[in-house]
Amino acid sequence: MNLFNKSSEVLIEELNVEQTIRTLLPEVNIYFDYQELESETELNLVTISKTHGERFLFHKIKSNSKLNCLKLMLEYIQSDYQKNYQNYEIQWAKKGEHKTYTSWFYAKSFIECIDKFFHLKDTQEIIVYSVTLRPQS
Numbered sequence: 001m002n003l004f005n006k007s008s009e010v011l012i013e014e015l016n017v018e019q020t021i022r023t024l025l026p027e028v029n030i031y032f033d034y035q036e037l038e039s040e041t042e043l044n045l046v047t048i049s050k051t052h053g054e055r056f057l058f059h060k061i062k063s064n065s066k067l068n069c070l071k072l073m074l075e076y077i078q079s080d081y082q083k084n085y086q087n088y089e090i091q092w093a094k095k096g097e098h099k100t101y102t103s104w105f106y107a108k109s110f111i112e113c114i115d116k117f118f119h120l121k122d123t124q125e126i127i128v129y130s131v132t133l134r135p136q137s
Helices: 008-024 066-078 110-118
Strands: 029-036 041-048 055-063 086-094 101-107 126-134
Touching: 008 029, 008 066, 029 066, 041 066, 055 066, 055 110, 086 110, 101 110, 110 126
Parallel strands: none
Antiparallel strands: 029 041, 041 055, 086 101, 086 126
């Protein structure tokens, strides 16, 4: 559905939910990446680090509309996802640079963690030194 087919109320509700999500995740910049598929919409919530500017996938949701994706994303963030997912720490660097960074991810598995880390990245431009499963608190 494009912008011209939506009511102002739906557009305002979408903006309000986006703002609520930004408020719940203040430590990072957030980009809402929507993909309109044939019968559904996919929302990739991408975080952009304030420290090094790299983008990471926070979470991915599919539903029948942009607004439903946003509502499901909000539910995920407001749920206790940190207790329901494993916490990983990745030590990494950009090729050609000497600074090492640490990034943290909540994921169901090691593979999902790596997918979130490499989202929208060229794997040849990043050196991963370690991936550690952190103890749950």
